[in-house]
Amino acid sequence: MLEYRKLEARYGGFTALRDITISVRPGERVAVFGHNGAGKTTLLRCGLGDVDDVSGTVTYNGDPIIPGSVYRNARKGIGFVPQGHNVFRDLSVAQNLRMAGLLHDQAYIDEVYRLFPVLLERRAQIAGSLSGGQQQMLAVGMALMTRPTILMLDEPTTGLAPVIVQDMFRSLIQINETTGTAIMLVEQNVAAALRIVQRAIVLKTGGVIFDGPSAELARHEDMWRWF
Ligand SMILES: Nc1ncnc2c1ncn2[C@@H]1O[C@H](COP(=O)(O)OP(=O)(O)OP(=O)(O)O)[C@@H](O)[C@H]1O
Numbered sequence: 001m002l003e004y005r006k007l008e009a010r011y012g013g014f015t016a017l018r019d020i021t022i023s024v025r026p027g028e029r030v031a032v033f034g035h036n037g038a039g040k041t042t043l044l045r046c047g048l049g050d051v052d053d054v055s056g057t058v059t060y061n062g063d064p065i066i067p068g069s070v071y072r073n074a075r076k077g078i079g080f081v082p083q084g085h086n087v088f089r090d091l092s093v094a095q096n097l098r099m100a101g102l103l104h105d106q107a108y109i110d111e112v113y114r115l116f117p118v119l120l121e122r123r124a125q126i127a128g129s130l131s132g133g134q135q136q137m138l139a140v141g142m143a144l145m146t147r148p149t150i151l152m153l154d155e156p157t158t159g160l161a162p163v164i165v166q167d168m169f170r171s172l173i174q175i176n177e178t179t180g181t182a183i184m185l186v187e188q189n190v191a192a193a194l195r196i197v198q199r200a201i202v203l204k205t206g207g208v209i210f211d212g213p214s215a216e217l218a219r220h221e222d223m224w225r226w227f
């Protein structure tokens with residue numbers, strides 16, 4: 001369980017998050033919504049200890065997430081797919097996956113290929129020449145190479161065609177259902193994402209304004225005014 005307790009995060013004199021008390025349970029699928037600058041990326045980064053100036057606590061399965069120690073925190077089982085297509089553009093698909101899994105069992109590559117067959121087809125292709133959707137699948141595959149128990153994704157579908165968005169969401173459900181990996185998904189595609197998560201969290205200017213079942217948010221008549 002990933003637990004934020006009264007978390008505040010600052011950049012210089014600016015408070016980006018305040019009084020955040022939320023949690024993501026083992027195996028749960030949760031979406032985080034909010035307008036640009038609401039603090040969604042900061043929320044994920046705090047979960048990995050990637051923001052230094054914080055107060056309050058974040059714990060993962062009871063262990064404190066230590067601000068500034070991303071590497072140690074990630075080893076607790078946290079996978080992270082940052083905003084943008086974060087792949088090594090000059091390496092092949094297979095080399096990217098091997099890089100991401102350096103400290104892990106290489107056999108896991110086969111599981112990533114099972115999940116994203118297109119990566120197996122294109123394993124020898126230079127990553128920079130993949131389509132946007134294929135690069136994003138590779139970025140997710142790379143995060144999976146660390147065998148996370150929670151996978152955080154920061155707007156993984158930005159710029160993808162609707163049919164590819166659906167493919168990506170299907171893959172996330174498959175990851176979640178076959179491995180039990182919890183999913184914490186930051187998304188702008190609110191309507192589509194609401195259909196694949198169990199719970200939603202909405203941020204507005206650094207605070208939580210909704211935390212509840214996704215069906216309840218979908219029913220909220222004035223929901224669209226929040227974004
Ligand atoms: N490194 C930084 N230094 C200073 N301010 C920052 C930094 N990173 C983020 N901020 C500010 O903190 C606030 C929250 O930013 P954050 O990136 O978390 O928002 P977001 O919800 O992810 O937005 P978007 O939808 O545009 O990705 C914004 O006002 C942003 O300008």
Ligand SMILES: [Mg+2]
Binds near residue numbers: 154
């Ligand atoms: Mg962001």
